[in-house]
Amino acid sequence: MLLDVILCGMILAVALAAVSGLGVFRAVVFFVVHGVLVSMAWLRLDAVDVALAEAAIGAGLTGVLLLSAVARLERLAGGGAWRQRVNVLPAGLAAAGVTGALMWAFLGLPQPAGLGAEVAAALPRAGVENPVTAVLLNFRGWDTLLESVVLLAALVGVWALTADDDWGARAGVAQHAAPGGVLEGFGRVLPPLGLMVGVYLVWAGAAGPGGAFQGGTVLAAVALLLAMAGLAPAPRVGAPALRLALVAGPAVFLGVGVAGLAWGGFLRLPPDIAKPLILTIEAALTLSIAVTLALLVLGRPEPGDGA
């Protein structure tokens, strides 16, 4: 209980720091700390799968994305004194009002019944033992299928911002790490470990905490580390193999879903072969998630804008 109170206090303090008057770089650092603290809150709420996703995606990849954006933005539009804030009073009042209303609504919520019992009852027919994976890939497959398409759509959006001359170049800006530096050192040490952890998370996700999104994110982090350390060049956008990797997950998922029509409905998985089907979907989905997330963080190709 005391731990919960301290944790909530720290979450609030760090969230305040992330929106306060510090510079943009410090704000991003506080945001990453916020993500780590929130993932500890998820552990306290018995949601280990969410804790993994929050730590890997919410804190990790979002942090890398924002930090590299800070550096790119300062080069494009740096310098000059300017006002940090506008409309402080109305914004404060609006925020306080929304917080008050949300707290009031939360306190007034009827005791929720929850769907835990229904999921537990259906779990023997789901093919996997982890209820969260069962919900993601079997009971609510629609959500996950469309989510993988959203990822793809976001990447199309990012790539659509590419300048005409840069199309077909390597994704992101040219990266240079100091030879023998910290980044290059970690770039050589961490990838084997990251590959193992990533694949383990996907495999373990059938029975315990983990899954395609958490594992795929770790694999994306490995790819990003290699690219940022300059050890492996980022792929060229538009390379056929790359495009195949991007669509493999949604395509396999959709294929299995359509095959389910023969069984009884779109995205229905026959209980007898649900496990191999889910593992097949997860394998393809992991590849696509890893590649898509890494490319989303690298951003559009800007070969002329070296770091």
Next chain:
Amino acid sequence: MIDPALLYGLTGAAVVGLGLYGFLSLRHLLRRVLAFNVVGSGIFLMFGAAGYRGAVAEGTAGADPVPQALIITGIVVALAATALAVGLILAHARATGRRTLPEDDT
């Protein structure tokens, strides 16, 4: 003795407020996107806390898996949206040399 789910739910509501304040008042576009992510994390926390409360009331082991799955989906979609927003901000900065929107200069 406060129920931990209640504590995290109310913390989530306060995090939403902090994020909203940053989103409305900060001019730097990256900081706005960051503040919007803070709003999202507060909403997820409220949702997860409500799901936890339901699971405790039911007496089932572990938190309700359906909100958990939805939150994981939400976290991934938030990253995708953030990446697109960052791409737009960089394109805006490249085109205009600015890191703020002109409407905020009044």
